[in-house]
Amino acid sequence: xxxxxxxxxxxxxxxxxxxxxxxxxxxxxxxxxxxxxxxxxxxxxxxxxxxxxxxxxxxxxxxxxxxxxxxxxxxxxxxxxxxxxxxxxxxxxxxxxxxxxxxxxxxxxxxxxxxxxxxxxxxxxxxxxxxxxxxxxxxxxxxxxxxxxxxxxxxxxxxxxxxxxxxxxxxxxxxxxxxxxxxxxxxxxxxxxxxxxxxxxxxxxxxxxxxxxxxxxxxxxxxxxxxxxxxxxxxxxxxxxxxxxxxxxxxxxxxxxxxxxxxxxxxxxxxxxxxxxxxxxxxxxxxxxxxxxxxxxxxxxxxxxxxxxxxxxxxxxxxxxxxxxxxxxxxxxxxxxxxxxxxxxxxxxxxxxxxxxxxxxxxxxxxxxxxxxxxxxxxxxxxxxxxxx
DNA sequence: AAGACGGGGAG
DNA sequence: CTCCCAGTCTT
Numbered sequence: 001x002x003x004x005x006x007x008x009x010x011x012x013x014x015x016x017x018x019x020x021x022x023x024x025x026x027x028x029x030x031x032x033x034x035x036x037x038x039x040x041x042x043x044x045x046x047x048x049x050x051x052x053x054x055x056x057x058x059x060x061x062x063x064x065x066x067x068x069x070x071x072x073x074x075x076x077x078x079x080x081x082x083x084x085x086x087x088x089x090x091x092x093x094x095x096x097x098x099x100x101x102x103x104x105x106x107x108x109x110x111x112x113x114x115x116x117x118x119x120x121x122x123x124x125x126x127x128x129x130x131x132x133x134x135x136x137x138x139x140x141x142x143x144x145x146x147x148x149x150x151x152x153x154x155x156x157x158x159x160x161x162x163x164x165x166x167x168x169x170x171x172x173x174x175x176x177x178x179x180x181x182x183x184x185x186x187x188x189x190x191x192x193x194x195x196x197x198x199x200x201x202x203x204x205x206x207x208x209x210x211x212x213x214x215x216x217x218x219x220x221x222x223x224x225x226x227x228x229x230x231x232x233x234x235x236x237x238x239x240x241x242x243x244x245x246x247x248x249x250x251x252x253x254x255x256x257x258x259x260x261x262x263x264x265x266x267x268x269x270x271x272x273x274x275x276x277x278x279x280x281x282x283x284x285x286x287x288x289x290x291x292x293x294x295x296x297x298x299x300x301x302x303x304x305x306x307x308x309x310x311x312x313x314x315x316x317x318x319x320x321x322x323x324x325x326x327x328x329x330x331x332x333x334x335x336x337x338x339x340x341x342x343x344x345x346x347x348x349x350x351x352x353x354x355x356x357x358x359x360x361x362x363x364x365x366x367x368x369x370x371x372x373x374x375x376x377x378x379x380x381x382x383x384x385x386x387x388x389x
Numbered sequence: 390a391a392g393a394c395g396g397g398g399a400g
Numbered sequence: 401c402t403c404c405c406a407g408t409c410t411t
Contacts, residue, residue: 054406061397061405068395098409132408152406172390199406208404209400239403240392267396327395373396 009177012163012223013184017345021162021221022187026232028217029197034059037066044118045076046371051135052103056096059203065094076118079104080111080179084128088272088370097271097370102130121146132178141191149182150195152176156174159185160234161206164223164234169234206230238280242331246291248302251340251382252318259361259379260339261369262310262353269327276336276378277312277353279305291333294319298335305341309352314340320385336378338387 036059038050049069053062068090073079079087083103091100106128110118119125122140126133137148151159159178167174187194205212212218213229224230235347252260261274281301283289289296299316306312316337323331350356359367364379371379 030394051406056394056403056405056407057396058398093396095397096407099407102408130408134407138406151405153404154406196406198390203406236403325395326395329393 008031009181013181018185019222021185021218021234024221025197025201025216026052026190028192029193029200033196037063040104042143044139046070047139048106048118048131048135049103049285050077051138052099052130053094055099056134057094061094065091072180075116076107077111077116080107083368084348085370086368089368092273092370093373097273099130101266105129106131118143135292138195141186141195145190145192147186147188147191149179149186149191150199151179151182152199154199154206155182155380156202157208158198158202160191161211161230162218164227164229165232166235168237170239174235181223194321197292211369228346234315242326242329244289244331244333246253246281246283246289247278247332247334248281248298248305248316249276249334249336249378249385250302250306250339251320251336251378253274253361253382253387254358257361258358259364260384261357261375262350262360263355263357265352265354269330270372270374272370273372273375274359275372275375276382277306277356278302278334279352280307281335289333291345292324292336294335299337302335302337310350310356320387321381323374323381325343325374325377332374335373336381338382340380 014341021161034379038046050062050066051371053065063109069079072090073082082104084101087104088097091097094100109128110116118139119128121144122136125131125136125139131139134150134152136148140146140148141150153264156178159165160169161180161182165174167176167177169175169178180269201216201218205216209231213225213230216225216244221226222230224233260277264270264272266272279301281289281291281298283291283297302316305316320338323334323336359369361379364371
């Protein structure tokens with residue numbers, strides 16, 4: 001932060017204002033808060049699992065996944081011993097699949113190198129894969145009572161409004177300013193409740209758009225409320241829009257109703273998941289990359305991908321239609337073709353996929369093959385046009 | 390500093 | 401449509 005920002009920051013947060021904030025926040029939180037599964041039977045394992053799942057994911061989305069994981073893997077040792085494909089299959093649909101592989105890797109570290117006991121400090125937790133500054137502080141404070149501040153999307157919004165901060169929160173200077181303020185404000189007596197209260201406040205009162213200031217316990221120490229401009233915070237630098245891209249995929253079903261799927265490599269989009277084989281169509285880099293129709297470019301790209309990636313040299317058959325899917329940084333139009341089953345087409349070494357296998361199409365969900373929502377859309381399209389019964 | 394990385398909910 | 405969500409990692 002700049003020297004001026006540092007000085008105004010110190011001036012703005014007198015000991016009295018800090019104490020008022022902590023007390024009002026604690027009183028509000030203890031008077032009633034959401035009952036969340038990971039707030040009961042607190043253990044490092046449960047807190048860690050919930051924090052990883054909650055990264056960039058809404059609480060309501062996480063809850064059913066949290067229950068399924070705990071049921072399948074009651075302890076970190078159980079998780080460490082599981083097959084990674086089975087862990088991914090339970091994670092399927094939650095997104096950001098790197099989180100899942102990091103989760104599994106961290107479980108192995110804890111189980112195999114640390115005797116099944118989680119590190120007891122934020123500094124040590126930070127060394128686990130998938131655990132950054134936020135998550136390390138969350139686990140350390142909630143599970144171990146360490147005085148370590150958290151800064152997530154909720155807290156950023158709360159702090160930006162408390163200080164009417166004009167520095168964009170999604171920039172280096174803005175982040176440094178906010179971490180410093182969060183560390184200054186965190187309660188020395190009960191950091192676990194303080195951190196959860198800050199996030200709870202952001203989630204249920206100090207919401208994006210129009211906050212519910214009349215119900216806010218800390219409005220009397222809030223600069224944005226005093227100025228009547230809470231809706232103007234947090235200030236953010238605009239993100240770039242997702243660019244449109246085009247792809248092709250083949251639905252290949254044999255006479256026994258089994259479908260050919262291939263597993264994507266780890267270090268790519270949707271890494272480790274299975275899909276109907278295909279790949280990108282290198283179109284013009286113009287705004288509209290085309291797609292959504294049966295054309296020569298799509299057929300040529302699919303023919304090449306099937307040959308290079310799987311050693312399949314048959315040409316695509318009927319055009320089944322298109323599915324669209326939006327990622328955070330890509331807007332994909334995927335053209336789907338049928339492919340005549342070619343049993344025993346000898347397979348060259350896989351160049352992109354890490355595996356290829358036939359799956360019983362009527363029981364895909366129970367075969368431990370993790371599928372993305374995109375692939376589910378492809379299978380749904382094929383089912384709609386009755387590629388298989 | 391900027392981009393990659395999913396999917397769904399809310400307005 | 402847009403924005404956002406109990407962020408982390410790589411380049």
